[in-house]
């Protein structure tokens with residue numbers, strides 16, 4: 001069984017960035033491949049991936065699948081050629097977070113990208129859901145089909161939740177396309193509650209307790 005691992009996104013690895021953008025497009029249509037919908041993939045990636053990597057690189061983690069088939073060979077043997085680390089195991093998924101959605105939206109609006117100023121303003125405004133007051137952080141999570149259903153999604157969410165709780169962020173929200181039945185099932189299984197539903201969006205939230213140093217759950 002190939003081995004899935006979680007590690008921080010590496011801003012110095014061009015391969016990490018490329019993989020995140022690729023996965024964003026391949027899962028961008030209610031969880032399915034959005035390649036055919038976007039002649040310019042940046043319509044998706046400049047909204048849902050690149051700004052997180054640029055503006056909040058410390059809140060991004062990737063899931064990798066051991067290239068060697070799970071025997072540990074080739075794993076974590078990162079080379080450093082001086083031009084940035086190279087990671088051997090392919091990135092098959094990610095979680096991208098913004099700990100403070102209000103602040104992130106403001107920074108996004110001023111972040112230069114392929115989007116027009118009007119598109120940027122509209123997307124920033126769309127981030128400002130009322131839920132952000134009780135659930136200030138938000139996330140995006142995506143895994144390639146071959147990495148789905150093996151616990152990586154749960155592990156990525158837990159990694160982000162642990163870091164947010166450590167920073168005393170009181171809650172986390174996200175938005176799902178109501179057509180995305182798999183994601184709707186997933187979020188309720190990993191601790192989120194459905195807060196609100198409109199014809200084209202379901203908002204989920206999870207409150208985060210304060211970190212309790214020295215106390216292990218269970």
Ligand SMILES: CC(C)(COP(=O)(O)OP(=O)(O)OC[C@H]1O[C@@H](n2cnc3c(N)ncnc32)[C@H](O)[C@@H]1OP(=O)(O)O)[C@@H](O)C(=O)NCCC(=O)NCCS
Nearest residue numbers: 027031142143148149150151152153154182183185186189
């Ligand atoms: C949704 C997604 C992030 C879930 O990650 P995952 O690694 O596949 O899920 P996990 O294996 O960690 O599953 C965690 C729990 O959710 C449940 N779950 C996950 N996917 C499910 C699905 N499609 N249908 C029903 N339940 C599902 C699992 O059964 C598991 O429940 P349990 O632990 O209580 O038994 C992943 O499938 C994915 O990236 N899908 C495509 C992109 C996408 O839809 N992203 C979300 C956009 S909002």
